[in-house]
Each structure stands twice: as structure tokens, then as C-alpha cells.
Amino acid sequence: MSRTCDACAEATLAPFADLGDIPVLCGVHWADPEAAEASPVGRMVLAYCPSCAYVRNVAFDPAVMVYDTTMDTNLHHSPAFQAFSADLVKHLADRYPLSGKRVLDVGCGQGEFLRELCHTAGCAGVGYDAMYAGPEGPDASGAEFHSGYAPRGAGLPEFDMVTSRHWFEHIDDPYEFLVDLRQRAGTRPVYGYLEVPDACYDLSTAGWEVIYPHVSYFDAYSLVRIVQRAGWRVEDTGTLFGGMFRFIEMSANVDGDRKGTEPVPGPADRARQLAAVATFRERHEAERAAWRQRIGELVERGARPVLWGAGSRGVQFLTFADADQRLAAVVDVNPRKWGRYLPVTAHRVDPPETLSTLKPQAVIITNPSYRNEIAADLKRLGVEAELLTA
Numbered sequence: 293m294s295r296t297c298d299a300c301a302e303a304t305l306a307p308f309a310d311l312g313d314i315p316v317l318c319g320v321h322w323a324d325p326e327a328a329e330a331s332p333v334g335r336m337v338l339a340y341c342p343s344c345a346y347v348r349n350v351a352f353d354p355a356v357m358v359y360d361t362t363m364d365t366n367l368h369h370s371p372a373f374q375a376f377s378a379d380l381v382k383h384l385a386d387r388y389p390l391s392g393k394r395v396l397d398v399g400c401g402q403g404e405f406l407r408e409l410c411h412t413a414g415c416a417g418v419g420y421d422a423m424y425a426g427p428e429g430p431d432a433s434g435a436e437f438h439s440g441y442a443p444r445g446a447g448l449p450e451f452d453m454v455t456s457r458h459w460f461e462h463i464d465d466p467y468e469f470l471v472d473l474r475q476r477a478g479t480r481p482v483y484g485y486l487e488v489p490d491a492c493y494d495l496s497t498a499g500w501e502v503i504y505p506h507v508s509y510f511d512a513y514s515l516v517r518i519v520q521r522a523g524w525r526v527e528d529t530g531t532l533f534g535g536m537f538r539f540i541e542m543s544a545n546v547d548g549d550r551k552g553t554e555p556v557p558g559p560a561d562r563a564r565q566l567a568a569v570a571t572f573r574e575r576h577e578a579e580r581a582a583w584r585q586r587i588g589e590l591v592e593r594g595a596r597p598v599l600w601g602a603g604s605r606g607v608q609f610l611t612f613a614d615a616d617q618r619l620a621a622v623v624d625v626n627p628r629k630w631g632r633y634l635p636v637t638a639h640r641v642d643p644p645e646t647l648s649t650l651k652p653q654a655v656i657i658t659n660p661s662y663r664n665e666i667a668a669d670l671k672r673l674g675v676e677a678e679l680l681t682a
Contacts, residue, residue, distance in 0.1 A: 491514070598621040667679055
């Protein structure tokens with residue numbers, strides 16, 4: 293498992309946490325529990341770079357990680373995420389000269405972000421995603437979509453801006469990906485926007501977002517290092533969505549002052565990530581044990597505890613804290629998941645409306661950014677329950 297750091301290429305990655313076998317396809321939902329239980333697992337061995345604090349699953353096997361239209365990781369069913377995405381669109385449209393230009397969106401999901409950006413900025417767009425399940429080709433927004441992986445090299449269309457939200461961390465060769473995009477930019481002024489889970493957040497908490505599809509874990513410093521090493525200039529970087537997401541804006545062949553006003557991350561940011569790495573294994577194991585115990589106590593006193601949220605964080609939480617299905621229900625706002633079963637643990641996903649009848653006394657969530665909207669939904673459903681954040 294020996295590997296040179298993908299971000300800075302200055303050190304060999306050092307293992308620090310072995311999470312064992314975990315669900316591979318945590319965005320897929322099965323029609324029957326037997327198929328869900330038989331879904332593949334993969335080894336998670338986290339290793340870090342002593343030089344830049346980049347983290348990677350060194351046991352990752354790209355052969356078992358399959359992306360297609362059966363996978364659904366869409367977050368746009370949440371009003372909180374919709375508002376966040378709309379604010380991001382406005383920011384990019386205001387900051388960069390996109391009118392009449394072309395945006396390449398790698399890992400476009402179901403296209404909501406790219407459509408909105410084209411509409412707001414007056415640009416054209418091309419989106420690629422193997423999980424894209426909508427109509428292919430051009431649509432009224434000015435964007436066109438392709439269900440499949442983005443091509444490399446000359447197969448990519450020319451672009452004036454490249455965006456990639458929550459896909460970069462999935463790529464087996466992140467450095468080569470950035471180099472390829474930089475070479476495709478040539479001598480033209482080109483901008484870029486990348487958004488990933490913030491590794492310092494994930495490794496400083498329980499780690500429910502430390503999932504098999506995420507090959508890489510970038511903090512402030514390592515994300516800057518890999519972008520600069522690939523030949524891009526850093527325009528701006530920071531965190532979004534309650535500190536859970538990290539973004540970096542970059543450019544090629546652009547002169548003048550950087551767009552951002554904050555200093556580019558340096559050694560102090562690296563130190564914070566290394567501190568999170570040093571304590572992650574012990575904290576993760578303690579959180580797993582504590583939540584198994586807490587669920588048991590809730591069940592014992594008849595609280596009918598449920599989990600709200602059947603995304604990747606929820607799947608990882610269930611894997612470690614409720615593999616024996618003691619929870620009374622798992623619910624999610626995404627209708628594509630209703631009546632289907634989650635990988636490995638085979639929990640069934642139900643609509644939130646089922647809680648009106650179940651009347652749980654405790655509702656567990658794994659993402660604090662959705663706490664307010666979930667609390668409002670519980671009130672609407674007439675459910676008086678303690679809202680617990682894992």
C-alpha cells in the first residue's frame with residue numbers, strides 16, 4: 293500500500309486508521325433487502341502525508357467502484373442545499389466573466405447547478421456524469437448533458453471555466469486530472485472552481501463522511517498544493533456550508549491581483565489537519581461505540597429512535613452504529629429512495645410522513661446543516677421528538 297503523496301509528491305503516505313470493510317456503493321439503493329445485504333464492501337485504510345497533510349484511502353480499488361444511473365447522491369431535495377447552491381451560482385456569475393462563455397462541469401450530478409449557472413450568468417455549459425439520469429444533449433438552459441465520465445485530453449470540449457463539485461475527491465488520479473485540464477486550457481484565460489468535503493472537518497468529527505467513494509481527503513493546505521503543482525493559480529479558497537465543504541477557485545493565464553483577499557493557506561492550516569489526523573482513529577472508534585450504546589438505551593426505554601437522512605453519511609453511520617437494525621425507521625426526503633434498501637445493513641428507507649404514525653421520541657441526524665429544516669418538518673408532521681446530532 294506504499295504510495296507517494298498525490299498532492300505534493302514530497303513524502304510517502306503514512307497509514308493512521310484502518311476502518312475495515314465498509315459499503316462501496318453507498319449511493320445505491322436496492323429493491324430488496326437480500327440484494328442490499330449482498331452489496332460489495334471495500335477496505336478503508338487511511339494514510340496521510342507528513343509534508344502537506346493530504347489523506348487518502350490507500351486500500352482503494354477502482355475496479356469495485358462503479359458509477360451509473362442507479363446511484364443517487366442528489367442533495368437538491370433539501371431547501372438548505374438549494375439555497376446554498378443558488379448563492380454559489382450568484383457568486384460565480386458576479387465574480388467571473390462568464391456571459392457568452394462555456395462552462396465545463398465535471399461530475400454534474402443531475403444538472404441543477406449547471407442549468408442555474410447558465411441561466412444566471414448567460415453562459416453555455418457542458419456537463420458530464422455517469423450518474424446523470426436525465427435527457428442527454430442540449431436543453432433550454434443553454435447546457436448540454438452527457439451520461440458518462442468526462443473524456444480526457446483532446447476529447448474535452450474547450451472551456452472558459454471548469455467546475456467540479458463533490459467529484460474531485462472520488463478520482464483515483466486527482467493530480468493527473470488537474471494537469472489534463474490545465475493542458476487543455478492552453479494559453480487561453482481559464483478559471484476553475486472545485487468543491488470537496490473539508491477533510492479537517494471530517495477528520496475532526498466522527499468521520500461519517502469518510503466513505504469508500506471518497507478516495508482523497510483535502511484540507512486547506514493540501515488542496516492548494518495539488519492545484520499549484522498542476523500549474524494553476526489560486527484565486528480564492530475557504531469553507532462553505534457550515535464548514536463542511538471546502539472550495540478553491542483557480543485560474544490559468546490570468547494576470548493581476550487574486551480574486552480572494554484572504555492569505556493562501558500555509559503551515560498553520562497544515563498543522564490543524566495533522567492534529568485532526570493524530571486523534572481521528574481514537575475519536576472515530578469512541579463515537580461508534582457511544583452511538584451503539586445510545587441507540588440501545590433509546591430502544592430500551594421505548595423511544596422508537598429513527599435516523600433522518602439516507603445519504604452517504606447516514607449509510608456510514610448505520611454501518612458502524614446500527615448494523616443490527618435496532619432503529620425503528622430510516623427516512624429521507626428524496627422520493628427515489630422510498631421503499632428501497634440501503635447497502636450492507638439493508639435498512640429500508642421510508643418517507644418522512646411515516647413518522648406521523650410512528651411518533652418517535654428521538655430523531656438522529658448526521659448532518660447539522662439540515663437541523664433547522666428537519667426540525668420544521670417534524671413540527672409540520674406533528675412529531676415531538678428530541679433531535680440528536682451524531
